[in-house]
Amino acid sequence: DQQVKQNSPSLSVQEGRISILNCDYTNSMFDYFLWYKKYPAEGPTFLISISSIKDKNEDGRFTVFLNKSAKHLSLHIVPSQPGDSAVYFCAASGGDNAGNMLTFGGGTRLMVKP
Amino acid sequence: DTGVSQDPRHKITKRGQNVTFRCDPISEHNRLYWYRQTLGQGPEFLTYFQNEAQLEKSRLLSDRFSAERPKGSFSTLEIQRTEQGDSAMYLCASSDYRGDEQYFGPGTRLTVT
Numbered sequence: 143d144q145q146v147k148q149n150s151p152s153l154s155v156q157e158g159r160i161s162i163l164n165c166d167y168t169n170s171m172f173d174y175f176l177w178y179k180k181y182p183a184e185g186p187t188f189l190i191s192i193s194s195i196k197d198k199n200e201d202g203r204f205t206v207f208l209n210k211s212a213k214h215l216s217l218h219i220v221p222s223q224p225g226d227s228a229v230y231f232c233a234a235s236g237g238d239n240a241g242n243m244l245t246f247g248g249g250t251r252l253m254v255k256p
Numbered sequence: 257d258t259g260v261s262q263d264p265r266h267k268i269t270k271r272g273q274n275v276t277f278r279c280d281p282i283s284e285h286n287r288l289y290w291y292r293q294t295l296g297q298g299p300e301f302l303t304y305f306q307n308e309a310q311l312e313k314s315r316l317l318s319d320r321f322s323a324e325r326p327k328g329s330f331s332t333l334e335i336q337r338t339e340q341g342d343s344a345m346y347l348c349a350s351s352d353y354r355g356d357e358q359y360f361g362p363g364t365r366l367t368v369t
Contacts, residue, residue, distance in 0.1 A: 146298075174356050176357065176358075178360075183362075183365075184362050184363070185260070185262075185347050185349075185360035185361050185362045185363045186299065186347070186360045187360070188357055188358070188359055188360075191356065191357055231298050231299070233298070235355075235356070242304050242311070242312055242355060243289070243301035243304060243312065243314070244289075244291075244299070244301065244358060245301070246298030246299050246300070247298050248296070248297055248298050249296075249297075249298055
């Protein structure tokens with residue numbers, strides 16, 4: 143049973159436009175959410191996180207939105223740049239696993255076209 | 257600080273051989289995690305250390321897998337009698353005592369032939 147799902151395996155966006163990556167979760171005990179970016183042959187790079195006590199967190203071009211009632215979070219990248227092309231993973235922690243393991247989605251491949 | 261490092265970056269081995277990977281975490285981090293990632297999937301948790309104590313293990317970690325962190329600094333992950341299904345990227349991450357944000361190394365890609 144996948145507790146964290148990224149239903150779009152890929153997304154293509156024009157440079158300068160907004161990229162919106164989505165993530166759904168099923169475990170209501172999750173209380174901390176993260177987005178990672180991964181280039182081929184490298185480990186995931188931490189991008190941005192959000193606690194369940196907030197509904198929005200912003201860092202430069204990256205904003206994460208959390209809708210707890212819908213168990214849904216999204217990552218907005220504005221404006222998108224070709225260097226943003228990578229695989230993006232959302233991850234969650236909390237409940238029995240607080241501070242310990244991260245549960246990851248399957249990833250969304252973002253392609254930003256010049 | 258140079259971040260989390262892993263060695264080797266790539267390992268090709270024959271089925272049945274033993275392999276060992278090393279992870280050096282960010283120096284001030286006392287938590288260390290191992291994950292495994294297969295093609296097209298997100299990373300999956302294997303095990304976690306707080307200092308030298310191994311506090312949690314996934315059921316993915318069969319008896320052929322063992323991890324150590326003897327002095328609370330670097331960690332090793334050993335796979336005995338490798339099988340083709342062990343082929344994957346093995347990722348190490350570290351965090352501070354809260355464990356909320358984990359920082360990953362570049363990974364070790366294992367290919368079992």
